[in-house]
Amino acid sequence: MVNRTDKTVWAVATDTPAYPEGRRLEPGRSTSVTVADDWGGRVWGRTGCASTAAGPCATGDCTSVCDGPNPPTTLGEFSLDAYAGMDFYDVSMVDGSNLPMYINISHTTTTDPVSPDGCYRGVCTTEVDCPRQMQAVSDGQLVGCKPPCAAFGGPTYCCLEEWAGRENCVPAKWPVDYTQVFKKAAPYAYSYAFDDSATMPCKGACYYRVTFGVTG
Numbered sequence: 001m002v003n004r005t006d007k008t009v010w011a012v013a014t015d016t017p018a019y020p021e022g023r024r025l026e027p028g029r030s031t032s033v034t035v036a037d038d039w040g041g042r043v044w045g046r047t048g049c050a051s052t053a054a055g056p057c058a059t060g061d062c063t064s065v066c067d068g069p070n071p072p073t074t075l076g077e078f079s080l081d082a083y084a085g086m087d088f089y090d091v092s093m094v095d096g097s098n099l100p101m102y103i104n105i106s107h108t109t110t111t112d113p114v115s116p117d118g119c120y121r122g123v124c125t126t127e128v129d130c131p132r133q134m135q136a137v138s139d140g141q142l143v144g145c146k147p148p149c150a151a152f153g154g155p156t157y158c159c160l161e162e163w164a165g166r167e168n169c170v171p172a173k174w175p176v177d178y179t180q181v182f183k184k185a186a187p188y189a190y191s192y193a194f195d196d197s198a199t200m201p202c203k204g205a206c207y208y209r210v211t212f213g214v215t216g
Helices: 148-152 154-158 180-185
Strands: 009-013 023-025 040-046 075-083 086-092 101-104 135-138 141-145 200-203 209-212
Touching: 009 209, 086 101, 148 154
Parallel strands: none
Antiparallel strands: 009 023, 009 040, 040 075, 075 086, 086 200, 101 209, 135 141
16 A cells, blocks of 8 residues: 555555554555455545544544444455456445545556556546535545535435436436546546446456555
C-alpha cells in the first residue's frame, strides 16, 4: 500500500495486522501486509485521524464496532483464489470517494490492465471533481465525495422500491447520472452496486500494489 498523495493516510486492510488501527503513511511512504492465498477483504485509507486509524477520522472511519468504513470511502476489494485459481479484485467508489486509488499486479502471467502510474485504456487516474451537493465536509474542509444515495437519498439514487435490483438500478435512467462523477476520475472503478464490468481477474500469485494517489 503506497501513499502518493500530499496528506497523511492511515492504510487499513481487513483481517490483517493493519486492522483496525491501520498503518500511518506519510506522503511518499509505503507498507506491506501478507495475507492467505484465499484471503477476501478490503483495503482503504483513512484521512484526518486524531491519533490512530481506529478513529475518530474525517473519512474512512470505523462504525461503532469498527466493522467497516463509512461513506465516503474509496475501497479496494479482493477475493483471492475465488474460482478456478482466479483472484478477483476491484476499486470501488460505490461508497463514494475519499482518496484516489488504483491497483496494480506483478509476478503473474496475467497482463496488468492498469499501468504502473494508474492509467486504464488511455484514461488516467485523477481527483474526483465533486459536485457541491455531494461534497463531504469536515471542519470546513472538503474531505471527500459522497455517493448519490448518501447525498440525495430517495429510492432512485438508493436503488430501492421500483429502482431495486440489477435490472432496475440503471444510472442512465436517473434524472442525473452521478456515477459519472466517479467514472471520469477512475474509469476502472465500480461507480454503483451493479457496475460489474469493473471487476478484474488475476491468476496465480499476483502480488498486489494499492496506490493512494493520482497519475503523476
